[in-house]
Amino acid sequence: MAMAALRREGRRFVPLISPQPISAVQSSLISQEQAPLGVRSISTQIVRNRMKSVKNIQKITKAMKMVAASKLRAIQIKAENSRGIWQPFTALLGDNPSVDVKKNVIITVSSDKGLCGGINSTSVKMSKALHKLTSGPEKQSTYVILGEKAKAQLIRDSKNNIELCITELQRNPLNYTQVSVLADDILKNVEYDALRIVFNKFHSVVSFPPTVATVLSPETVERESESGGNLGELDSYEIEGGETKGEILQNLAEFQFSCVMFNAVLENACSEQGARMSAMDSSSRNAGEMLDRLTLTYNRTRQASITTELIEIISGASALKG
Amino acid sequence: MFRRATGLLARPIISSARARTRPFSTDLPATETGDSNFIEAWKKVIPNIDPPKTPLSFMKPRPATPSSIPTKLTVNFVLPYASELASKEVDMIIIPATTGLMGVLPGHVATIAELKPGVMSVHEGNDTTKYFVSSGFAFIHANSFADVIAVEAVPLDHIDQSLVQKGLAEFTQKLSSASTDLEKAEAQIGVDVHSALNAALTG
Numbered sequence: 001m002a003m004a005a006l007r008r009e010g011r012r013f014v015p016l017i018s019p020q021p022i023s024a025v026q027s028s029l030i031s032q033e034q035a036p037l038g039v040r041s042i043s044t045q046i047v048r049n050r051m052k053s054v055k056n057i058q059k060i061t062k063a064m065k066m067v068a069a070s071k072l073r074a075i076q077i078k079a080e081n082s083r084g085i086w087q088p089f090t091a092l093l094g095d096n097p098s099v100d101v102k103k104n105v106i107i108t109v110s111s112d113k114g115l116c117g118g119i120n121s122t123s124v125k126m127s128k129a130l131h132k133l134t135s136g137p138e139k140q141s142t143y144v145i146l147g148e149k150a151k152a153q154l155i156r157d158s159k160n161n162i163e164l165c166i167t168e169l170q171r172n173p174l175n176y177t178q179v180s181v182l183a184d185d186i187l188k189n190v191e192y193d194a195l196r197i198v199f200n201k202f203h204s205v206v207s208f209p210p211t212v213a214t215v216l217s218p219e220t221v222e223r224e225s226e227s228g229g230n231l232g233e234l235d236s237y238e239i240e241g242g243e244t245k246g247e248i249l250q251n252l253a254e255f256q257f258s259c260v261m262f263n264a265v266l267e268n269a270c271s272e273q274g275a276r277m278s279a280m281d282s283s284s285r286n287a288g289e290m291l292d293r294l295t296l297t298y299n300r301t302r303q304a305s306i307t308t309e310l311i312e313i314i315s316g317a318s319a320l321k322g
Numbered sequence: 323m324f325r326r327a328t329g330l331l332a333r334p335i336i337s338s339a340r341a342r343t344r345p346f347s348t349d350l351p352a353t354e355t356g357d358s359n360f361i362e363a364w365k366k367v368i369p370n371i372d373p374p375k376t377p378l379s380f381m382k383p384r385p386a387t388p389s390s391i392p393t394k395l396t397v398n399f400v401l402p403y404a405s406e407l408a409s410k411e412v413d414m415i416i417i418p419a420t421t422g423l424m425g426v427l428p429g430h431v432a433t434i435a436e437l438k439p440g441v442m443s444v445h446e447g448n449d450t451t452k453y454f455v456s457s458g459f460a461f462i463h464a465n466s467f468a469d470v471i472a473v474e475a476v477p478l479d480h481i482d483q484s485l486v487q488k489g490l491a492e493f494t495q496k497l498s499s500a501s502t503d504l505e506k507a508e509a510q511i512g513v514d515v516h517s518a519l520n521a522a523l524t525g
Binding site for chain 2: 081085089094097129133201209211248260262
């Protein structure tokens with residue numbers, strides 16, 4: 001308590017003794033903690049402000065992590081249930097990412113909101129790499145972008161190749177009707193021989209590898225089945241219903257696209273929440289460490305200022321005495 | 323320090339709780355058998371980035387066509403929001419193809435069938451389960467695997483007869499008063515589905 005009284009006394013003397021450091025206070029409030037020499041107890045205020053803001057940031061990121069965890073739980077169920085829907089198509093038509101076609105459309109699925117780690121950058125990187133892989137003489141590849149983040153990144157250098165941009169996908173909870181309308185929209189507006197959907201598949205909260213799902217147009221399916229290879233057995237299937245094989249294949253391609261899109265969008269949403277969880281978790285941990293360091297600095301500066309006050313008082317007293 | 327300790331305690335609790343309620347990943351592990359052509363072509367053009375995964379590596383491979391006809395048909399009945407039947411072994415299924423009701427037994431010739439709204443029944447021993455499917459596709463493979471993909475399916479006992487009648491009357495009325503082609507097509511679809519529902523409930 002005596003110490004506190006001395007501290008208060010010491011502080012009151014500061015403005016009388018040294019007017020110089022006060023202007024240094026104002027300037028050091030603007031600059032970081034680089035307190036110029038001769039300034040005594042001012043930097044505790046700066047450190048205290050920083051500590052308050054870092055603590056608030058830590059609370060916010062912790063809350064965001066909890067929110068992301070609860071959203072993840074809800075959407076993970078949907079995504080896992082939707083995993084069955086693309087498998088019959090791959091079982092029938094096989095998986096042909098290396099198909100050689102003239103018109104490629106790369107559909108990049110990304111999130112609208114940020115603070116979700118690196119998943120959007122990974123998707124964009126994959127899309128650009130696919131673009132490089134599938135372009136060549138007489139071949140063209142264009143982008144259809146779902147989500148704000150990929151749009152912001154791709155619009156900088158591939159503006160001419162973007163066909164369609166769709167945002168605010170997750171305003172209402174994701175369901176098949178919405179995605180099938182979206183798929184219909186895309187198919188009406190782009191010409192394609194092969195559609196490649198780039199998304200982050202959700203394996204676990206810490207693992208979401210980028211994946212490419214390929215959907216071929218009916219003409220390409222016919223061509224590939226005639227030339228043999230993966231689709232060679234397609235001819236052995238009898239077609240029930242419809243007028244011609246072409247019509248059935250058309251319906252099949254559209255249905256496949258909407259099913260694969262549905263799964264891709266759900267998996268990407270899961271990956272987004274998982275990535276946001278881990279990003280916010282590491283952010284809270286970082287804020288905690290920063291807070292510890294700031295507390296130490298605060299205590300050190302506080303103790304140093306007390307010591308200097310004491311030294312001045314004692315040396316002043318001893319000067320008076322003797 | 324206290325703050326850090328709570329942080330350390332909180333994380334393991336959450337992860338173990340999650341592990342208890344649901345495993346980290348219910349999907350099959352990604353096997354390395356991807357499309358080798360794709361991976362090679364990728365590595366040539368883009369050597370610095372790992373190639374993306376493809377759906378083939380996430381799927382269990384299907385068995386080859388056996389020489390003799392198997393006794394049971396393996397059915398996968400999937401909907402966008404659930405897998406109703408996953409690799410279930412049954413004796414026979416009857417699917418509502420656009421050309422009419424089609425029965426599928428083990429050893430059926432490989433077929434791709436488009437489905438119209440109607441009743442699908444699954445026969446296993448002495449039990450029959452009936453679903454009303456809205457539409458979709460059915461693939462029957464040569465190895466006695468049947469994949470039925472529908473947009474919407476409900477077990478028959480979940481359907482309300484009176485609502486069906488009301489819907490049928492409404493859409494018939496809309497069809498007669500429809501002016502544009504689009505309205506006519508929508509009303510026609512409504513009539514088709516409701517009359518199929520009606521037939522399913524009464525027949």
